[in-house]
Amino acid sequence: MAIKIDNVAVLGLGTLGGQIALQARVSGYEVTAFDPDPDALKKSLEKFMEVDQSKVRPSPIRVELWPEAASQIRTFPTLADAVKEADLVIEVVPEELELKRKVWKEMDEAAPPEALFATNSSSMPVSRMEGATGRPERCMNLHFYHMTLGQNMADVMGGSRTSPEVLEAGRRFVRTLGVVPLKVNKEILGFCFNRVWRAIKRETLHMWADGYVDFKDVDRAWMIFAGTPWGPFALMDTVGLDVIYDIEMVYYEDSKDPKDHPPQGLKRLVEEGKLGVKAGEGFYKYPNPAYLDSDFLKP
Numbered sequence: 001m002a003i004k005i006d007n008v009a010v011l012g013l014g015t016l017g018g019q020i021a022l023q024a025r026v027s028g029y030e031v032t033a034f035d036p037d038p039d040a041l042k043k044s045l046e047k048f049m050e051v052d053q054s055k056v057r058p059s060p061i062r063v064e065l066w067p068e069a070a071s072q073i074r075t076f077p078t079l080a081d082a083v084k085e086a087d088l089v090i091e092v093v094p095e096e097l098e099l100k101r102k103v104w105k106e107m108d109e110a111a112p113p114e115a116l117f118a119t120n121s122s123s124m125p126v127s128r129m130e131g132a133t134g135r136p137e138r139c140m141n142l143h144f145y146h147m148t149l150g151q152n153m154a155d156v157m158g159g160s161r162t163s164p165e166v167l168e169a170g171r172r173f174v175r176t177l178g179v180v181p182l183k184v185n186k187e188i189l190g191f192c193f194n195r196v197w198r199a200i201k202r203e204t205l206h207m208w209a210d211g212y213v214d215f216k217d218v219d220r221a222w223m224i225f226a227g228t229p230w231g232p233f234a235l236m237d238t239v240g241l242d243v244i245y246d247i248e249m250v251y252y253e254d255s256k257d258p259k260d261h262p263p264q265g266l267k268r269l270v271e272e273g274k275l276g277v278k279a280g281e282g283f284y285k286y287p288n289p290a291y292l293d294s295d296f297l298k299p
Helices: 015-026 040-049 063-070 078-081 099-109 164-176 194-209 215-227 234-238 239-256 265-269
Strands: 007-013 030-034 074-076 090-093 117-121 139-144 153-158 180-182
Touching: 007 015, 007 078, 015 030, 015 040, 015 139, 015 239, 030 078, 063 139, 074 078, 078 099, 090 099, 090 180, 099 117, 139 164, 153 194, 164 180, 194 215, 194 234, 194 239, 194 265, 215 234, 234 239, 234 265, 239 265
Parallel strands: 007 030, 007 090, 030 074, 090 117, 117 139, 153 180
Antiparallel strands: 139 153
């Protein structure tokens, strides 16, 4: 019998968690949520609605429906309250393994025994978290991308003991959100597209930090080549440079290869508080970054 998902709990309502919760509600799911910041969903929604959808590649995601959906999401002051009736719990907390394992232990103690668990981690395999629960066969990676930017896709990957039925339920859930599931056949750090994106990040960050190129020219080249309204550095600003740094450190800690260590230039921006869009400055200055200027791609 197929696994049925009606109630979805989202833990963390920042850039990606907020999008997942809102789109799940638009798609007909009962959505509960928890974030240490009681205003997190409101703050995230304000940022989402600032995105100029005319510059985004068309997708089935109807962002204009999100404000009404926000009023229908039930947020709770504790994690336990948010997950107590969930069929699927999606964890969206910072890219720190010990923090994630702590959250997963709390999820396991409070959620119904049959609930499925998923992490939206940008790089870590779920096998690193499943041991904090008593249900490793019901755990998976569901890594969503930026739906506000037209990126309606999600990596779907199992852990060491994930059942085929759980993975199929994960892919089915993703499809019902208007999102394309990217099936990962066996465990790999970074999953499907995020591993490709990571290779682009690593190369462009070091080219910039080592003084070979100006980051704006990398973005110009990408925008012309790929036909997108932004390039790698603009997208990293959108994600958050602190998040980018943490993700790059996950790869470095896994390989211990000096080439995988994020450059000092990126660390310096983070230490200076230049975190990207959310801070008003990263590689570009906001709210009017240079890459949106009509002259940015002129010969």
